[in-house]
Amino acid sequence: xxxxxxxxxxxxxxxxxxxxxxxxxxxxxxxxxTTLERNGFAQFDPLRSKWHVGRKxxxxxxxxxxxxxxxxxxxxxxxxxxxxxxxxANLGILxxxxxxxxxxxxxxxxIRAISAPGGRAPVMNSGMGKAIVAxxxxxxxxxxxxxxxxxxxxxxxxxxxxxxxxxxxxxxxxGYAYDDEEFTSGMRCVASVVWSATGxxxxxxxxxxxxxxxxxxxxxxMGERVRDLALELTHVMGGRVPPATGAR
Numbered sequence: 606x607x608x609x610x611x612x613x614x615x616x617x618x619x620x621x622x623x624x625x626x627x628x629x630x631x632x633x634x635x636x637x638x639t640t641l642e643r644n645g646f647a648q649f650d651p652l653r654s655k656w657h658v659g660r661k662x663x664x665x666x667x668x669x670x671x672x673x674x675x676x677x678x679x680x681x682x683x684x685x686x687x688x689x690x691x692x693x694a695n696l697g698i699l700x701x702x703x704x705x706x707x708x709x710x711x712x713x714x715x716i717r718a719i720s721a722p723g724g725r726a727p728v729m730n731s732g733m734g735k736a737i738v739a740x741x742x743x744x745x746x747x748x749x750x751x752x753x754x755x756x757x758x759x760x761x762x763x764x765x766x767x768x769x770x771x772x773x774x775x776x777x778x779x780g781y782a783y784d785d786e787e788f789t790s791g792m793r794c795v796a797s798v799v800w801s802a803t804g805x806x807x808x809x810x811x812x813x814x815x816x817x818x819x820x821x822x823x824x825x826x827m828g829e830r831v832r833d834l835a836l837e838l839t840h841v842m843g844g845r846v847p848p849a850t851g852a853r
Contacts, residue, residue: 607637608658611647617655672698675808676708678841679799683710683810686834690827692814695794697733702753704734704809712814727756729763732784732796733809739776740798740806740847746773761786781828786816793819795827797835800844807844810835 610618610626624634638656641647645661676696683694687710696708703725728734728749738746747766755763763769776782784794796811812819812831819827839846 607634607641608646611656611658617650617653617657619655623656672707675799675842679708679810679838680710682834682838682841683708686710686810686812686831687712689830690812690814692812692819695733695796695811695813696808697731697796697811698808699728699734699737699806702728702749704728704731704737707808714818726788727753727758729755729769730758730784730788731809732782732794732813733811735772735776735784736782736796736798736809736811737806739773739782743770743773758788759786759790761790763787779825779828779832781832783824783828784813785821785824791816793824795819795824795831797828797832799835799842800839800846802843802845804845804847807839807842810838 686694697704781797794813801807
């Protein structure tokens with residue numbers, strides 16, 4: 606409530622006005638504002654005795670706007686991917702060692718692969734996660750694994766750094782990643798990376814399905830389809846593929 610009030614008043618707001626609008630005691634309002642200020646979400650102008658929205662709140666707002674633009678651009682391509690494959694299309698981003706699904710277009714099959722938007726998966730158990738980190742230098746990948754470890758969620762989950770290195774090298778050669786029942790038994794996923802305008806990984810695009818429908822022999826063709834759509838989304842977003850990746 607306080608952040609909302611600050612964000613809508615560019616000229617700043619007095620403590621008493623904020624307290625009245627929020628229905629809080631001035632002392633409580635001041636305590637909350639100082640906490641926001643300490644974390645960069647609010648700032649105080651002592652000359653005018655007014656509170657303003659902080660730089661960090663602005664940065665979060667910009668990030669949210671960028672994410673919404675990413676999702677809006679992706680959805681038409683995700684619908685095409687779903688219609689072409691009859692399976693669930695997903696869009697994900699990386700955050701602190703996990704992949705967050707930020708958008709999804711569900712399969713029309715009765716039994717579907719579902720990890721709802723907002724769902725999280727460890728990077729090394731996720732096709733989207735592995736597609737993204739495969740673009741990183743080897744030392745950055747090793748640091749990620751050292752920090753977050755490897756989760757043994759199924760009998761097929763990666764369990765050693767040697768297995769990670771082998772998988773990452775295969776991803777780099779193919780241009781797409783697999784989750785071969787590594788997050789959930791009976792579920793497979795094929796994913797590729799979407800690039801930003803600066804040539805950095807922006808997120809991942811994937812198709813997920815029941816393993817009985819997405820067989821091992823089907824995965825290369827599915828991977829090429831996903832890789833091509835991820836490249837198209839890269840172009841739609843004004844992104845560029847770094848030459849070293851070898852992507853088309």
